[in-house]
Amino acid sequence: MVNFYNYHKAGFSVFSNTLFKYYSHLNISETELVLILQLEVFAQDKNYFPSNQELAASTNLSAIEISELLQGLINKEVINLEQINDQEGKISNFYSLKPLYKKIDALFEQEQLSRKQSSSNRISQPLGYENQDPLQLTVRQFEIEFGRLLSPIERQEIAAWINEDHYDPEVIKLALREAILAQVYNFKYVDRILLNWQRHNLTTVEQVKNYLQRNV
Structure with a gap:
């Protein structure tokens, strides 16, 4: 039995x-x-x-x-x-x-750090005031659209777009929106969009929006 x-x-x-x-x-x-x-x-x-x-x-x-x-x-x-x-x-x-497990450790530490930063912001900032750091806001937008936390490498790529390539964070968000509309959820696709706009000398939100409207 x-x-x-x-x-x-x-x-x-x-x-x-x-x-x-x-x-x-x-x-x-x-x-x-x-x-x-x-x-x-x-x-x-x-x-x-x-x-x-x-x-x-x-x-x-x-x-x-x-x-x-x-x-x-x-x-x-x-x-x-x-x-x-x-x-x-x-x-x-x-x-x-x-x-x-090293990769998991890094993700876990990143999540704990994000929680501490969020808690610190809630304590130190007036009610209704949001963190206006462009990098953090852009990272948060990607996490919302992708439905997951970003890896350290992905965060570094966003930082490079802003600090090295000097893309306007709002333009990056427009590129993210175009990727989501195309149902392509990866950084390479967003990077290709940004490079294409750069080749067309599109550096501002208004220029990008006009370009998108012309190419609908």
Whole structure:
């Protein structure tokens, strides 16, 4: 007879809630997430380098699909394939999830910092006064439209648009609006829009709006 004791003997796996909260911010798909969880399960069972066949047997994926997904995660710098020497000098391979959790740490710290800044602004500013920092306002607009927190790299790109390329923050928001209307939610598309406007010497909101009206 099957009972809870039998399941209990198989053990339990524990995963950080931050992984489930932030995986989508790191461009990790649900299928890739399942594979990451399987790597965690095997690691908790002291198997740090499960074969593609072992991983496939624990999922609905083929060994070939597992191989492609693992390579994709390595390319995204989410996991690393590393080596270690034991006491006898034998080399062993293992999958490291350190890159993943470093990225999650950065996102978590960024969110905590944003909360502290928001709390500080509410305390130090008069009621109804909003933070008028162009960078923060632009970042917030992107987060609203994209429906997620921006990564540190994405924040740096916005800062570069404002501080290095000297784009008007309001023009950046217009480019964001054009991307959303085209249903393209990525920074490369927004950057192409800004470069196109720059080539046409469109530097102000009024110039951009006139240009858009002429090209409707």
